[in-house]
Amino acid sequence: MSRASILANSIAISITSIIAFLASFDLYRLSHIQNIPIISITSPLIFPFLIVIIMISCIFVLVVKDIKRFLENKVIINNSKVTDDNDYLEDLKNVLIYCMATYFYTYLLVKTNFIIATFLFDALVMFYICTYKPLIKKIFIVIFASAITIIPIYYVFTKVFYVVLP
Amino acid sequence: MSITLLIYIVIGTIIGLVMGALPGLTVTMTMVLVVSLTFGFDMINALAFISGAFCGGVMGGSIASITLNIPGTAAAVATCFDGYPLKKMGKAAEALGLSMFVSLIGGLFGIASLIVLGEVVGRMALKFGSQEYFLLTLWGLSLVSVLSGGNILKGIIVTCVGLIIGMIGMDPITGLVRFTYGSKLLLGGVNYIVAMIGLFGMKEVFVSLSSRYSFKVENGKYRFKDLMPKFSIIKKVIGPILWSAPIGTIIGFLPGTGGDIGALTAYGVTKQLVKKPTYPFGQGAYEGVAAPETANDAAIGGAFATLLSLGIPGDSVTAVVLGSFYMHGLLPGPLFMITQRHYFYAIVLFLLIGIFAAYFIGILGSNIMLKMISLPKWYLVPSITILCVVGSYALQNNIYDVIFMVFFGLLGFCFEKANYPVSPIVLALILGPMIETNFRTALINTGSVGSLMVSFLSRPVSFILLIAVIFTFLSQSTIVIKMIKNLWSFIHH
Numbered sequence: 001m002s003r004a005s006i007l008a009n010s011i012a013i014s015i016t017s018i019i020a021f022l023a024s025f026d027l028y029r030l031s032h033i034q035n036i037p038i039i040s041i042t043s044p045l046i047f048p049f050l051i052v053i054i055m056i057s058c059i060f061v062l063v064v065k066d067i068k069r070f071l072e073n074k075v076i077i078n079n080s081k082v083t084d085d086n087d088y089l090e091d092l093k094n095v096l097i098y099c100m101a102t103y104f105y106t107y108l109l110v111k112t113n114f115i116i117a118t119f120l121f122d123a124l125v126m127f128y129i130c131t132y133k134p135l136i137k138k139i140f141i142v143i144f145a146s147a148i149t150i151i152p153i154y155y156v157f158t159k160v161f162y163v164v165l166p
Numbered sequence: 167m168s169i170t171l172l173i174y175i176v177i178g179t180i181i182g183l184v185m186g187a188l189p190g191l192t193v194t195m196t197m198v199l200v201v202s203l204t205f206g207f208d209m210i211n212a213l214a215f216i217s218g219a220f221c222g223g224v225m226g227g228s229i230a231s232i233t234l235n236i237p238g239t240a241a242a243v244a245t246c247f248d249g250y251p252l253k254k255m256g257k258a259a260e261a262l263g264l265s266m267f268v269s270l271i272g273g274l275f276g277i278a279s280l281i282v283l284g285e286v287v288g289r290m291a292l293k294f295g296s297q298e299y300f301l302l303t304l305w306g307l308s309l310v311s312v313l314s315g316g317n318i319l320k321g322i323i324v325t326c327v328g329l330i331i332g333m334i335g336m337d338p339i340t341g342l343v344r345f346t347y348g349s350k351l352l353l354g355g356v357n358y359i360v361a362m363i364g365l366f367g368m369k370e371v372f373v374s375l376s377s378r379y380s381f382k383v384e385n386g387k388y389r390f391k392d393l394m395p396k397f398s399i400i401k402k403v404i405g406p407i408l409w410s411a412p413i414g415t416i417i418g419f420l421p422g423t424g425g426d427i428g429a430l431t432a433y434g435v436t437k438q439l440v441k442k443p444t445y446p447f448g449q450g451a452y453e454g455v456a457a458p459e460t461a462n463d464a465a466i467g468g469a470f471a472t473l474l475s476l477g478i479p480g481d482s483v484t485a486v487v488l489g490s491f492y493m494h495g496l497l498p499g500p501l502f503m504i505t506q507r508h509y510f511y512a513i514v515l516f517l518l519i520g521i522f523a524a525y526f527i528g529i530l531g532s533n534i535m536l537k538m539i540s541l542p543k544w545y546l547v548p549s550i551t552i553l554c555v556v557g558s559y560a561l562q563n564n565i566y567d568v569i570f571m572v573f574f575g576l577l578g579f580c581f582e583k584a585n586y587p588v589s590p591i592v593l594a595l596i597l598g599p600m601i602e603t604n605f606r607t608a609l610i611n612t613g614s615v616g617s618l619m620v621s622f623l624s625r626p627v628s629f630i631l632l633i634a635v636i637f638t639f640l641s642q643s644t645i646v647i648k649m650i651k652n653l654w655s656f657i658h659h
Contacts, residue, residue: 005584012584015577016323023330026345036342041609044337047602048330048344055326062319088583091376095579098375099572102368102551106568109559122548129375129544149549153556162206163560 004088009066016059023052101125114165115154122146174211175218175516179523180531182222187230187535188546193223193425194482194589195366199550201490202363202557209494213509214516216490220483221273221520224425224466225528228265228459229535232258242462243426244433248447248454255450259392260399264452265459266528267395268407272460273521275411276418276467281514283419283471288503291476296608297621301631303601306421306478308638310590318639320586328594329601331356338599339606351566358489358595360558360567364574365588366482367554371547372579388536393529402444403456406436414461418468424481425465432461466517474498474510478597482589485596 027045031038038045101121108117123146132138157163178200185196200219204212227242232249245265252261294302311321334345335355346352410432417428436457443451469480477499479485491498496509503510528535558571578588612618622628 008580008584011580012320012586015580016327019327019330022347023345026347030342030344041614044340044342044344044606046609047605048333051326051329051333055323055330058319058323058326062317062323065319091583094375095372095576098372099576102555102572103569105551105555106565106572109555109568110565114556118552122552125548125551126544129547130542131544145545149545149552153549153552157203157556157560163203163556164563165556166559166565 006066006070007088013059013063013066016055020052020055020059023048024056027052098125109166115150117166118150118153119146122149171211171214171516172519174214175519176523176527178215178218178220179222179520179527182219182224183226183229183524183528183531184222184535186223186226188541193220193227194362194486194592195370196223197483197486197490198359198362198366199553199557201359201486201493202553202560204490204494205560207494209496210512212490212494213496213513216487217513217516218520218523220466220487221517221524222527223483224463225266225269225273225521225524226535227462228269228455229262229528229532232261232265232455233536242429242458244429244458245455245462247433248445248449248451251445251448251450252452252455255445257450259388260396261452261455262388262532263393263395263529264399264403265455266393266525267400268403268456268460269463270521270525271407272411272414272463273466273524274518275460276415276464276470277514277518277521278467279412279415279419279464280467280471280474280517283415283468284475284503284510284514287471288475288500291500292504294500294627295625296604296611297618297625297628298631300601300604300608301622301628301635302421302476303478303597303604305631305635305638306480307590307594307597307601308635309420310481310593311587312638312641317585320584321590324581324586324588325590325594328591329598331361331591332358332595332598333602338603356570356595357561357567358592359493359561360571361574361595362486362489362592363554363558364571365578365592366486367550367557368572368575369578369582369588371551371554372575373582374543374547388532390529393532399444399452403452406432406440406453406457407460409435409439410457410460411464414464415468417461418465418480419472420468421472421476421478421480424469424483425462426481428461428465428468429458432457463521466521470513470517474502474513475500477502477600479593482592485589485592488596 027038027049030036030045036045037043038049040046101124105117105121108120111117123142126142126145127138130138130142132141154165158165181200182193182196185199186193196219197216200216204215207215228245228249231242231245232253249261249265252258307325311325312318330345332355334352336343336353343353413432413435414425414428417431418424433454436453437447440447440451440453443453445451447454465480469484472478472480473484473488475498477488477497479488488498496502496506554571554575555568558567559565561567578591581588581591608621609615609618612621622632
């Protein structure tokens with residue numbers, strides 16, 4: 001069990017716990033503030049309640065199992081590959097940056113138009129990922145590749161598939 | 167059957183073949199992106215396009231398996247075992263030709279089964295009540311969460327996540343607003359197409375961002391005549407074809423299981439039954455290519471039978487197909503075979519043409535596809551992102567859908583990195599309203615939880631389904647597996 005997998009598992013457990021907490025909170029709010037009974041055959045909350053209970057139970061068992069496994073493998077974990085760990089954090093950082101870039105692209109789509117926003121996004125991402133050298137060649141390839149991607153996408157979506165683009 | 171429909175099927179097939187062949191782009195992702203192209207189509211054109219893409223995607227998966235040892239789709243995993251060793255022996259063309267030919271045979275068997283099963287199950291489904299529907303959907307979800315690989319608890323947790331996300335918005339029976347936290351955006355619920363694009367499309371983008379591998383196809387040029395099926399090879403694999411086709415169809419027919427499980431099962435059975443393979447299994451046995459590829463395509467017919475006659479998707483791919491059917495106003499289910507029978511036969515015809523188109527285009531265009539497999543990551547990643555963004559935006563011309571889509575992509579990435587299966591979320595999202603409505607209707611009709619349990623036991627179909635659900639979970643228990651093994655060895659001795 002590497003530290004990277006513990007980190008990945010912790011993130012996933014945190015996400016599922018937050019979802020379970022939010023769902024439980026809403027069920028509590030609906031049952032106490034709006035006076036809707038949870039345990040009643042006609043209640044609209046009975047099914048979500050059962051699902052939340054199953055989910056919380058499974059999360060609990062999983063956490064207990066993971067902690068047990070963690071304690072059993074403590075020595076191995078301490079000596080585990082730190083590179084794995086760094087790789088995972090690096091991946092997560094890249095993905096979050098990419099998420100931000102995509103959200104920025106969405107913002108640009110609203111503020112400008114499809115062709116400008118998409119060209120900027122496409123070219124920047126390609127430039128970021130592409131490893132070609134020298135720089136001039138890289139810039140030329142990226143601009144060319146962006147142009148040959150966007151024009152067909154725009155044409156196919158708007159003229160063939162009748163999709164209204166921003 | 168007009169020429170326009172034929173063109174739609176062929177274009178869909180080409181897109182499916184190319185995307186199915188690209189490593190990392192699953193059939194589900196292909197279908198999600200293809201569905202987003204059909205928003206402006208008439209229903210019949212959309213059906214033709216989607217059916218073609220489905221057939222192409224399933225067949226295309228084997229190309230990367232054989233040439234790169236990287237399955238283009240989950241269902242093509244088993245093809246790697248013997249396909250890639252054959253390539254290393256210099257027999258890639260034979261392996262590709264064989265895989266495409268047996269895919270055609272498997273697909274045809276699946277469609278023939280679809281015609282028979284669709285009718286029979288459609289008639290049976292008319293007698294189903296809420297209890298049967300609830301247990302059937304529960305069985306489907308159980309199979310998906312248990313068989314998705316990895317930890318069973320993780321499977322159940324993500325299924326619950328999918329069900330909770332599916333409950334956002336108005337309750338299907340009373341109209342009570344749940345899990346919206348006062349947000350008007352969430353009132354209408356989360357659009358499952360948006361969630362699918364995020365979980366399968368955007369997630370793959372994130373995963374490939376973190377992948378440190380790039381692909382290069384060596385000696386990737388094959389002559390047309392080398393890709394044609396060779397009688398001497400076909401003769402050797404007739405047995406595996408004969409048993410793999412029904413295995414694939416039956417597994418595809420079960421709710422919750424699809425071509426991937428069908429292919430692995432057929433491979434396992436073939437390994438057990440064929441005592442003298444052409445080469446040892448795992449080292450280039452033709453039987454090891456023929457069995458999973460036949461089953462994989464035969465599963466299409468089985469999966470469509472469940473989808474059209476019961477309205478229950480078999481796996482994540484058919485879940486996307488079901489979502490697209492809903493979007494175009496087609497309502498699969500027990501009444502589908504009575505009220506919209508002509509669409510059933512239209513789909514059968516489209517699948518039939520799609521399978522033939524996939525075979526011939528696969529053979530004629532294999533060299534081009536091999537070139538496309540080598541497309542660099544820096545080009546593919548932003549291009550797929552743009553398709554995901556445009557696909558989710560075009561659904562309702564709503565920019566918030568794009569934000570949700572990226573969120574789901576991130577969710578899928580975090581889950582995948584922790585070995586949580588993602589497909590149960592989508593299936594739960596689609597089946598959520600159905601399972602909840604049927605559970606609550608059954609509960610209200612019977613009057614109490616005790617009476618509901620009694621009704622499960624007293625109705626024959628319910629009883630069988632209940633046993634199936636219990637067995638699905640028990641079969642994963644180590645104690646039960648040990649007991650079965652002991653019993654088996656006792657009988658054997």
